Amino acid sequence: MEQENFYAQQPIIPLGLRQQLLQAPQIVNKQKKERSFWLLTACFFLLLNFGLYIQYEKQQEEAALAPYHYLTHSYQYP
Amino acid sequence: MNTNATAPHFEEIVKAYDAKVYKLCWYLLKNRSDAQDCTQDIFIAIFQALPHFKQESSLNTWIYRISTNKCYEYIRRKKRKKRFGIHVQIDLFFSQTIASQQHNPEEIALAAEKSLFFWKAVEKLPPQQQIAYTLYNVEDMSYQEIAAALQTSLSAVESLLFRARRKLAEALAEWDNK
Numbered sequence: 113m114e115q116e117n118f119y120a121q122q123p124i125i126p127l128g129l130r131q132q133l134l135q136a137p138q139i140v141n142k143q144k145k146e147r148s149f150w151l152l153t154a155c156f157f158l159l160l161n162f163g164l165y166i167q168y169e170k171q172q173e174e175a176a177l178a179p180y181h182y183l184t185h186s187y188q189y190p
Numbered sequence: 191m192n193t194n195a196t197a198p199h200f201e202e203i204v205k206a207y208d209a210k211v212y213k214l215c216w217y218l219l220k221n222r223s224d225a226q227d228c229t230q231d232i233f234i235a236i237f238q239a240l241p242h243f244k245q246e247s248s249l250n251t252w253i254y255r256i257s258t259n260k261c262y263e264y265i266r267r268k269k270r271k272k273r274f275g276i277h278v279q280i281d282l283f284f285s286q287t288i289a290s291q292q293h294n295p296e297e298i299a300l301a302a303e304k305s306l307f308f309w310k311a312v313e314k315l316p317p318q319q320q321i322a323y324t325l326y327n328v329e330d331m332s333y334q335e336i337a338a339a340l341q342t343s344l345s346a347v348e349s350l351l352f353r354a355r356r357k358l359a360e361a362l363a364e365w366d367n368k
Contacts, residue, residue: 116288116291116304120287123213123225129212132230136236136237139234140237
């Protein structure tokens with residue numbers, strides 16, 4: 113094994129590797145922007161869902177109270 | 191931390207370590223595109239972790255620690271791919287690592303086969319052994335430096351290298367007996 117050095121050859125460094133690596137700050141910023149966008153989108157839909165739920169609950173409550181109102185406050189009631 | 195404040199420092203790191211990190215990834219992953227992707231991921235991780243670098247260890251050790259962690263992830267991913275039947279090819283370079291040291295065509299062909307056999311044996315080693323063995327042979331790192339990069343003890347590194355060498359020696363002996 114000492115005679116055959118399997119690690120002796122140098123790999124060829126790809127052209128433009130350094131330029132590609134120097135893009136790291138831009139990639140990180142882009143990733144941050146993307147992450148904030150998806151986070152905001154998720155928050156928006158969560159709030160929308162919550163708002164719709166509250167509205168639905170209110171409507172249900174009003175619907176449940178409607179017959180009572182009809183019976184107690186209506187002129188049509190004998 | 192301000193991005194602009196770290197930018198020149200990061201550039202210096204890229205200039206000093208791009209080839210070294212690529213070489214390490216290349217020898218560990220044995221595939222050009224994987225090595226390039228892994229190098230990119232390593233430098234992204236370095237850029238993100240740079241504001242938290244407390245200089246408790248040397249920059250060299252710190253960079254190799256990040257690199258070995260990322261390479262470890264890639265090796266595990268590669269093994270998982272293999273389990274699902276996706277085979278990642280070993281680049282042609284690895285079948286010629288000792289072929290260039292030969293002169294006649296028959297010896298060159300035999301050396302190429304032996305190289306491929308050796309690298310396949312390296313691939314079969316557990317990731318930690320692969321990394322320790324590669325750091326020792328590619329980067330000429332001392333046992334202490336490898337221990338710092340792998341965040342392990344000196345005796346663990348000795349054991350990793352001993353087991354890796356023994357397995358590879360067995361594989362090469364098997365080749366010689368063919």
